Amino acid sequence: METRAIRGFNDILPDQVKRWQHIEERARTIFEIHGYSEIRTPVVEFTDIFARSIGTTTDIVEKEMYTFTDRDGSSITLRPEGTAGVVRSFIEHNMYAKSPISKLYYMGMMFRHERPQKGRYRGFYQIGAELFGPKEPLADAEIIIMLWRYFEAIGISPFLRPEISSLGDENCRPLFKRELVKFFKPKRNELCEDCQKRLEQNPLRIFDCKKERCKEIAEKAPSILDNLCDECKEHFDLVKESLEKIGTPFVLNPRIVRGLDYYTRTVFEVTTEELGAQNAVGAGGRYDALVEELGGPPTPAVGFALGMERMLLLHEKMFPDGFKKEADAFIAHIGSEARNRAFLLAYELRKNGAFIDLDYEDKSLKSQLKRADKLGVKYTIIIGEEELRRGVLKVRDMRKSLEEEMSLEDVKKLAIKLKI
């Protein structure tokens, strides 16, 4: 048996974790000032929850889910995305009865059995937000504005292209689909094999095809944005207007097709050129029918999900220098008596909130200073036998190579010096 992680699942090692924490911490602060609260839902749900929300004919449900039979015979699935579980929780805890509006965000691991490649893993992390209750376009706008604000806050917005569109509602979308079929039918034989299938099942997806010929044909196809019903058009116009007022950038892309079936009206996608084929960093939209479909009361909603690993790749590009918390000081000691005293001092300083490290064994002063240097500390405290006798310690400024003696007992004064 080889000792290794399961294919497509990665360890996030200490060197990387600081960056992860930074991205997560920024999400928390930005989302919370917009009124969102974190929710943590289980990583497994009954399979049915995902099948009903994501759509039974999507690739995710058809061939990418980690589905198991539980001991009682029920079918359970590792969550392939976050919205379904949040919606389930929203319904189960009657959140709609407690408040007309619920604003929730989540972060955590998702699971899809896909072939791994750059920016795509079987176990991956998403950060997402969901806004339940308001049907007004201001809600769509706010969530997109918050999303963009977040990208700016973590510094990756220069890499990103925000695109928005509308998919219409139950009135105009079916009509548009019929229009599309009417347009593509005569050119059926020129389309690739996949697109011929899409023409039957979900003609909107032809817009997703990467084949040159299909793209060429699709270019002349009618645009959903010209075929919205009056209500949807007004809604979309108001979303755009609000974004413009705030100054949140966006470009119209009437060819956005989401991979999940539940979206209605506003949809958006944030893409990048920097990541190769997996170019979607975040995406979302409105899903006014999902809560009701999963057994809740009719509740309009809008939300998004972001790919952590993809944001991280961009963040590394933007800020290549590692994110490392540097120790405030290192304590070097000479002799076993000094070592015990150093251990005690470390404890006292840490009680004062300082980040202190030291060696546990008796090593040469040279090697201890070497380690202090590697840690990048500003100060090294030296306690030798001689210092111990005189009740002092040396504080060495590693940058300036200057040393200063201080009392071994006056920890407060020492702490103040270290935290300059």
Add this chain to the structure above:
RNA sequence: GUGGGUGUAGCUCAGCUUGGUUAGAGCACUGGGUUGUGGCCCCAGAGGUCGCCGGUUCAAGUCCGGUCACCCACCCCA
């Protein structure tokens, strides 16, 4: 699920074309040069199932077959 590329030290890689002593380099690590002072430099040391299995051969890191893993792309998506 399909195609291509790559697997040699902790990391980045050379060696493979043309098989031949104890498989190398740089970085990192440990010790020393300084009996108590880091970085730069010098010296020494430690560290390897050459992904795995099989075949060819007197002899395989090197050639052949298979297999697994990783990466990239298709597909799909965050």
